[in-house]
Amino acid sequence: MTDAWERxxxxxxxxxxxxxxxxDAAAGAWNFALYSKHATGVVLHVYRADDAxxxxxxxxxxxxxxxxxxxxxxxxxxxxxxxxxLYGYRVEGPxxxxxxxxxxxxxxxxxxxxxxxxxxxxxxxxxxxxxxSSAGKAPLGVLQKPAAFDWQDDGMRDAxxxxxxxxxxxxxxxxxxxxxxxxxxxxxxxxxxxxxxxxIPYLRELGITAVELLPxxxxxxQEGNYWGYMTLNFFAPHQAYASDPARAGEEFKTMVRELxxxxxxxxxxxxYNHTSEGGLSGPTYGFRGVDNSTYYLLNPGNxxxxxxxxxxxxTLHTANHAVRSLVLDSLRHWVSxxxxxxxxxxxxxxxxxxxxxxxxxxxxxxxxxxxxxxxLAGCRLIAEAWDIASYQLGRAFPGLAWRQWNGQxxxxxxxxxxxxxxxxxxxxxxxxxxxxxxxxxxxEARHPWQSVNxxxxxxxxxxxxxxxxxxxxxLANGHGNRDGSDDNHAWNGGFExxxxxxxxxxxxxxxxxxxxxxxxxxxxxxxxxxxxxxxHSQGGNNNPYNQDNPTTWLAWNRLPEEAAFQRYLRxxxxxxxxxxxxxxxxxxxxxVRWFGVNGGIDFSPDSRAFAFFLAGEGLAEGEADDDFYxxxxxxxxxxxxxxxANAAGGWLxxxxxxxxxxxxxxEPGSEAPLLGNIYRVAExxxxxxxxx
Numbered sequence: 001m002t003d004a005w006e007r008x009x010x011x012x013x014x015x016x017x018x019x020x021x022x023x024d025a026a027a028g029a030w031n032f033a034l035y036s037k038h039a040t041g042v043v044l045h046v047y048r049a050d051d052a053x054x055x056x057x058x059x060x061x062x063x064x065x066x067x068x069x070x071x072x073x074x075x076x077x078x079x080x081x082x083x084x085x086l087y088g089y090r091v092e093g094p095x096x097x098x099x100x101x102x103x104x105x106x107x108x109x110x111x112x113x114x115x116x117x118x119x120x121x122x123x124x125x126x127x128x129x130x131x132x133s134s135a136g137k138a139p140l141g142v143l144q145k146p147a148a149f150d151w152q153d154d155g156m157r158d159a160x161x162x163x164x165x166x167x168x169x170x171x172x173x174x175x176x177x178x179x180x181x182x183x184x185x186x187x188x189x190x191x192x193x194x195x196x197x198x199x200i201p202y203l204r205e206l207g208i209t210a211v212e213l214l215p216x217x218x219x220x221x222q223e224g225n226y227w228g229y230m231t232l233n234f235f236a237p238h239q240a241y242a243s244d245p246a247r248a249g250e251e252f253k254t255m256v257r258e259l260x261x262x263x264x265x266x267x268x269x270x271x272y273n274h275t276s277e278g279g280l281s282g283p284t285y286g287f288r289g290v291d292n293s294t295y296y297l298l299n300p301g302n303x304x305x306x307x308x309x310x311x312x313x314x315t316l317h318t319a320n321h322a323v324r325s326l327v328l329d330s331l332r333h334w335v336s337x338x339x340x341x342x343x344x345x346x347x348x349x350x351x352x353x354x355x356x357x358x359x360x361x362x363x364x365x366x367x368x369x370x371x372x373x374x375x376l377a378g379c380r381l382i383a384e385a386w387d388i389a390s391y392q393l394g395r396a397f398p399g400l401a402w403r404q405w406n407g408q409x410x411x412x413x414x415x416x417x418x419x420x421x422x423x424x425x426x427x428x429x430x431x432x433x434x435x436x437x438x439x440x441x442x443x444e445a446r447h448p449w450q451s452v453n454x455x456x457x458x459x460x461x462x463x464x465x466x467x468x469x470x471x472x473x474x475l476a477n478g479h480g481n482r483d484g485s486d487d488n489h490a491w492n493g494g495f496e497x498x499x500x501x502x503x504x505x506x507x508x509x510x511x512x513x514x515x516x517x518x519x520x521x522x523x524x525x526x527x528x529x530x531x532x533x534x535x536h537s538q539g540g541n542n543n544p545y546n547q548d549n550p551t552t553w554l555a556w557n558r559l560p561e562e563a564a565f566q567r568y569l570r571x572x573x574x575x576x577x578x579x580x581x582x583x584x585x586x587x588x589x590x591x592v593r594w595f596g597v598n599g600g601i602d603f604s605p606d607s608r609a610f611a612f613f614l615a616g617e618g619l620a621e622g623e624a625d626d627d628f629y630x631x632x633x634x635x636x637x638x639x640x641x642x643x644x645a646n647a648a649g650g651w652l653x654x655x656x657x658x659x660x661x662x663x664x665x666x667e668p669g670s671e672a673p674l675l676g677n678i679y680r681v682a683e684x685x686x687x688x689x690x691x692x
Contacts, residue, residue, distance in 0.1 A: 016113030114141030279313025342380020394437030484543030649692030
């Protein structure tokens with residue numbers, strides 16, 4: 001009898017629109033289910049693709065038959081839809097901001113669980129923000145039947161790809177990666193998921209083992225956020241990243257499959273802290289109109305005001321069980337349907353917000369739910385452990401076993417390399433694995449791999465601009481150069497911008513090699529920004545969030561010009577992947593010995609040079625590696641270091657970041673033996689020796 005009821009009135013789960021095959025052994029049907037706690041009425045509208053204004057089918061939900069608890073639902077025979085393939089809702093209820101309700105029956109609303117999104121020809125973000133009807137101007141859900149995809153044994157089912165010491169994350173913007181003609185990708189595939197596929201041989205040659213994609217969940221094409229951090233829908237791939245928008249899901253799967261076949265993990269940067277509806281003056285085309293107080297955090301003292309700790313005008317209410325379920329269902333969808341390996345959570349500290357906006361740093365329900373979910377618990381989980389009102393980096397963040405973007409490491413390595421005073425202790429701690437943030441006491445039991453170490457990311461200067469500018473140059477963004485960070489710890493080498501005198505350009509590349517070497521020698525998980533290996537420049541713009549143009553499109557024509565730098569980085573990555581001693585499950589502890597230039601290490605504020613010996617014998621039982629000796633000089637003059645650790649067969653020089661190519665990186669088999677125990681380390685450089 002239950003089945004008969006569901007056939008007649010619909011099922012309350014799963015949420016969204018789902019095809020039910022072979023209803024009554026004839027044609028199938030569509031089941032629609034929408035969560036709204038405070039709605040008083042719901043009307044479903046279905047449209048044909050050639051007319052997104054006038055529905056070919058409409059149904060008003062009967063609250064006594066088509067509602068179970070807080071879910072409105074119905075089932076419609078496919079034949080009754082008269083060829084309709086698009087759908088939206090009108091949701092009725094009180095417009096009572098004092099109680100947090102902002103229903104508007106004039107608005108056509110996108111299903112929060114839609115698996116694909118259609119933007120009609122008349123789509124208008126502005127119209128969705130004004131009063132009056134948004135018919136024909138609002139985004140709609142797409143009715144997509146399940147379709148088989150040939151995964152060709154991509155490895156996700158039986159043996160997921162899981163890199164350990166050799167994990168090197170490569171942060172990439174799908175569109176910007178191949179959009180420029182210099183990418184060499186066919187025009188129809190530039191800036192798409194398939195364009196990434198075309199670059200897989202390059203990624204393998206570079207040594208990348210994981211890509212972290214800037215947001216690929218559907219965002220509003222009219223909002224102006226090129227980076228994608230204004231999500232409209234949490235289930236659908238962004239259409240503009242497909243060569244054929246109607247096949248965005250299939251093309252995304254193709255990209256994931258081919259990356260997996262190349263041994264490369266896929267991590268998604270996801271934004272479950274706010275949505276593209278923005279502040280209260282923004283559009284009503286989804287969450288706000290479906291149930292404002294369910295989906296958004298509101299000021300407990302005045303429900304007419306939103307709590308904004310994201311800087312976007314709204315904050316997702318992840319403490320609410322319905323929103324928590326939405327996030328979990330979305331994550332499961334990307335793992336089960338699209339085979340992704342993990343997630344980087346933008347402003348993940350929002351997950352610790354209670355319904356009144358206060359912080360729960362003990363056991364936030366959503367973090368506990370992710371941790372205990374059988375499908376998600378094995379995924380890579382990476383947190384940006386802060387928002388504009390809370391900084392939780394390290395042990396403060398309650399995702400105990402999550403990795404975290406280490407913003408302190410970023411700032412410390414920048415300051416050390418540009419020779420700021422007093423930075424040597426912080427640099428050593430970063431190399432060691434940031435045990436101050438991730439302590440491995442019996443009670444804490446954290447690990448160095450939880451620190452995602454990086455020099456730069458999409459947000460801020462890229463590597464070349466970090467060594468070429470003292471200040472930001474963001475006028476093109478339209479905010480009078482007031483946007484973006486003012487505290488970049490950058491240094492231009494004595495000349496602002498580019499092109500610079502030849503001597504300055506040479507020095508900048510030395511600084512870039514210095515930074516890259518320290519990053520790849522640090523215990524933890526390294527992350528590299530795509531394009532930095534050939535020193536792509538954004539012209540000093542440290543916040544190009546709205547620059548969908550050659551500012552952010554990678555200029556691949558720089559690759560031949562910067563082949564020496566790319567070769568150097570490729571060597572560093574190979575060193576890290578070949579030698580597990582650099583990145584360990586635990587801290588180096590007794591396997592590392594720290595030295596000064598010619599004696600004990602000097603920790604005074606004016607000290608800027610040090611060396612260390614790292615023994616390879618301290619790995620897990622049955623494993624061993626070579627011994628290494630590293631000499632680091634952030635002083636502005638050369639220093640003669642005494643190598644203060646013995647190697648039975650002597651030492652070989654692998655890297656000297658100040659040397660001219662190809663002497664800066666000596667490939668295996670061509671390493672130079674160290675004669676004697678004195679080595680002159682040039683100013684602002686690092687040298688890596690391996691025991692014979």
